[in-house]
Amino acid sequence: MGRFYVTTPIYYVNDVPHLGTAYTTIVADALRRFHLLQGDETFMLTGTDEHGLKIERQAKEQHLDPKAFTDKISARFMEAWPKLDIFPDRFIRTTDADHEAFVAELWKKIEANGDLYEGEYEGWYCVGCESLKTDKELEPGNLCPLHKTPVERVKEKSYFFRLEKWQKPLLDFYGRHPDFIRPESRRNEVLSFVESGLKDLSVSRTSFTWGIPVPGNPKHVMYVWFDALANYLTALNHGSLSRFWAPSGKVVHLVGKDILRFHAVFWPAFLLSAGYTEEQIPQVVFAHGFLTIDGQKMGKALRNAVDPLKIAHELGADVLRYHLLRAIAFGQDGDFDHAALIERYNADLGKNLGNLLSRVLGLCTKLANGKVPVFGERTALEDELFSRVKADLAMVRSAWESIEPHRALETTFAISSAANTYVDRAAPWAAAKTDPARAHTILAALLEVLAALSVAIWPAMPNKSNTMRAQLGLPPVEPRVGEDAFPTELGSLLKPGAPLAPAGPLFQTFDKNGTKAMVDKLVPRVEIPKTADNKTTESTDIEVSTTIAYDDFAKIDLRVGLVKSAERVPKKDKLLRLTMDLGEPSPRTLVAGLALSFQPAELVGRKVLVVANLAPRDFGSADFGSGKEKLVSHGMLLASGPSEDLRLATIDGDAAPGAKLK
Numbered sequence: 001m002g003r004f005y006v007t008t009p010i011y012y013v014n015d016v017p018h019l020g021t022a023y024t025t026i027v028a029d030a031l032r033r034f035h036l037l038q039g040d041e042t043f044m045l046t047g048t049d050e051h052g053l054k055i056e057r058q059a060k061e062q063h064l065d066p067k068a069f070t071d072k073i074s075a076r077f078m079e080a081w082p083k084l085d086i087f088p089d090r091f092i093r094t095t096d097a098d099h100e101a102f103v104a105e106l107w108k109k110i111e112a113n114g115d116l117y118e119g120e121y122e123g124w125y126c127v128g129c130e131s132l133k134t135d136k137e138l139e140p141g142n143l144c145p146l147h148k149t150p151v152e153r154v155k156e157k158s159y160f161f162r163l164e165k166w167q168k169p170l171l172d173f174y175g176r177h178p179d180f181i182r183p184e185s186r187r188n189e190v191l192s193f194v195e196s197g198l199k200d201l202s203v204s205r206t207s208f209t210w211g212i213p214v215p216g217n218p219k220h221v222m223y224v225w226f227d228a229l230a231n232y233l234t235a236l237n238h239g240s241l242s243r244f245w246a247p248s249g250k251v252v253h254l255v256g257k258d259i260l261r262f263h264a265v266f267w268p269a270f271l272l273s274a275g276y277t278e279e280q281i282p283q284v285v286f287a288h289g290f291l292t293i294d295g296q297k298m299g300k301a302l303r304n305a306v307d308p309l310k311i312a313h314e315l316g317a318d319v320l321r322y323h324l325l326r327a328i329a330f331g332q333d334g335d336f337d338h339a340a341l342i343e344r345y346n347a348d349l350g351k352n353l354g355n356l357l358s359r360v361l362g363l364c365t366k367l368a369n370g371k372v373p374v375f376g377e378r379t380a381l382e383d384e385l386f387s388r389v390k391a392d393l394a395m396v397r398s399a400w401e402s403i404e405p406h407r408a409l410e411t412t413f414a415i416s417s418a419a420n421t422y423v424d425r426a427a428p429w430a431a432a433k434t435d436p437a438r439a440h441t442i443l444a445a446l447l448e449v450l451a452a453l454s455v456a457i458w459p460a461m462p463n464k465s466n467t468m469r470a471q472l473g474l475p476p477v478e479p480r481v482g483e484d485a486f487p488t489e490l491g492s493l494l495k496p497g498a499p500l501a502p503a504g505p506l507f508q509t510f511d512k513n514g515t516k517a518m519v520d521k522l523v524p525r526v527e528i529p530k531t532a533d534n535k536t537t538e539s540t541d542i543e544v545s546t547t548i549a550y551d552d553f554a555k556i557d558l559r560v561g562l563v564k565s566a567e568r569v570p571k572k573d574k575l576l577r578l579t580m581d582l583g584e585p586s587p588r589t590l591v592a593g594l595a596l597s598f599q600p601a602e603l604v605g606r607k608v609l610v611v612a613n614l615a616p617r618d619f620g621s622a623d624f625g626s627g628k629e630k631l632v633s634h635g636m637l638l639a640s641g642p643s644e645d646l647r648l649a650t651i652d653g654d655a656a657p658g659a660k661l662k
């Protein structure tokens with residue numbers, strides 16, 4: 001018996017659960033279930049990451065106190081996972097009192113060891129990543145390569161963590177623990193990052209307050225990643241739960257590749273600095289790839305997120321779980337496509353496994369009175385089947401053990417294919433005519449394989465496992481600590497004479513029309529792009545608009561505009577007043593509904609697309625501090641998206657302010 005502790009990242013509450021976050025959480029649950037099957041003692045942790053500038057800003061935009069805001073979104077995560085048959089042992093929130101207390105203790109330990117000092121930092125900060133970026137990392141236009149949004153210049157007093165000091169110990173540690181970072185390609189990336197030199201890390205902020213106060217200096221709040229990473233220890237900081245931590249437990253952190261550096265560099269450095277030994281560093285940080293839609297990372301930033309709960313509602317959580325675990329090689333990116341989901345469902349679940357079950361149970365009803373038949377003399381056919389299945393089961397086990405769910409399921413379904421081939425070759429319906437005992441042996445062999453499969457699919461499809469087992473006359477899988485229930489041998493999983501209980505198909509397949517109807521049901525409806533003055537708000541299917549003549553289009557004077565200055569409009573939450581250079585002798589004033597998506601400073605210096613000949617639009621008046629001023633927009637800036645997440649229309653390359661678009 002072993003101990004297995006698996007964690008997911010704690011998710012930022014700036015987003016609700018989507019297929020990307022569901023993916024990591026499903027893998028964690030499946031791994032945990034596999035370990036339960038083996039008789040291991042397990043602990044699974046997930047939760048929400050609730051502090052930091054990103055969350056503070058989002059709460060403000062929604063006119064909510066940050067705690068009220070995080071309560072609202074965190075609940076969405078907590079409620080989502082059970083709907084996908086995921087039952088973590090703890091759902092942690094970084095606003096939990098035990099976490100705040102634990103992080104303060106960790107800080108004090110690191111401080112006492114001399115690894116924190118006060119200083120000032122200046123640099124580019126991506127609020128989406130909650131991380132500083134070097135000039136080298138930025139994309140043209142000062143964009144974060146991950147979020148495609150402009151970074152912000154920050155300069156403030158801060159505590160620094162002596163990360164540089166840990167460069168050598170980290171490299172030594174990686175050398176001694178080659179499995180710490182997986183997969184291999186990611187390990188190499190981290191190694192070359194660390195080898196290229198580490199800089200001390202800013203670990204506190206003074207320009208906002210939504211964070212855990214620094215012990216002894218409450219003007220500072222802790223950097224959100226310092227706070228967040230500690231969650232993995234907070235959860236076990238309760239009595240005997242510490243037994244799940246390394247080395248007495250096997251600790252596996254599952255993370256997306258976007259956050260590997262935090263887990264593989266900063267986290268072990270914090271631990272070593274706080275006095276943990278090398279053996280007390282987690283055994284594995286596994287960085288998986290991104291779920292993409294048409295090659296783009298799925299998520300809020302790109303507004304292409306797929307709702308896992310909708311798929312689970314229509315097709316069952318098992319189907320979604322199976323698809324994600326099987327279709328994507330764990331560690332690599334995978335493009336998600338609803339039609340491919342249905343295709344795999346039909347092929348693997350319906351035609352392969354589902355068909356095997358109903359075929360075998362149908363034959364048992366016909367040829368064996370609906371009972372488990374007696375296993376008679378084995379022929380070469382059964383020997384071949386059993387030795388193949390035995391070898392495959394061993395491979396399934398080792399694939400789960402080595403965190404390769406796609407391989408585990410591929411082999412599981414290869415067993416089902418082998419059994420389907422065996423039915424055709426052994427032809428029990430023919431044998432029944434001349435040698436009923438032989439037909440019974442064939443069916444008994446098949447039932448053994450099905451019984452083994454009903455357990456092997458449990459980590460991925462716990463519900464279908466139960467349904468399958470009920471039809472086989474078996475109780476649901478109920479793992480017990482210390483008992484290895486993962487099947488290794490065939491021959492005595494079922495009792496001869498026990499009643500079988502065939503029911504409807506395990507998976508109802510979809511024909512061509514059914515597939516189309518289901519895909520239509522699942523595919524998210526798309527929002528009509530909006531203009532920055534926020535006129536269109538309805539969410540509906542994209543419609544093709546009526547065409548216009550070129551002459552009509554030519555009437556629109558589209559130009560490149562350079563934002564010279566930007567300021568909020570007092571008492572108008574959504575509006576910004578911009579001064580724009582449109583290549584004219586004097587700048588123009590534009591008023592635009594951008595304030596929920598952008599800080600004024602982020603816009604200054606950006607080149608955007610403007611409708612220059614729109615009739616002036618009156619926005620009333622506002623007091624900017626020296627009495628009421630008229631608020632009139634002389635043109636319109638182009639953007640797309642909902643008002644709280646707008647994307648600006650910009651121009652490629654170097655275009656001068658005032659350049660016309662044609």
Ligand code: ME8
Nearest residue numbers: 009010011012020021024049228229256290291298
């Ligand atoms: O990074 N494909 O939180 P986060 C696959 N709070 N996985 C995806 C994904 C996609 N398209 N999108 C998200 C944070 N994920 C921090 C973590 S941990 C101490 C702090 C998954 O809400 C993936 O696991 O941005 C990724 O690492 C995680 O969600 C990021 O979640």
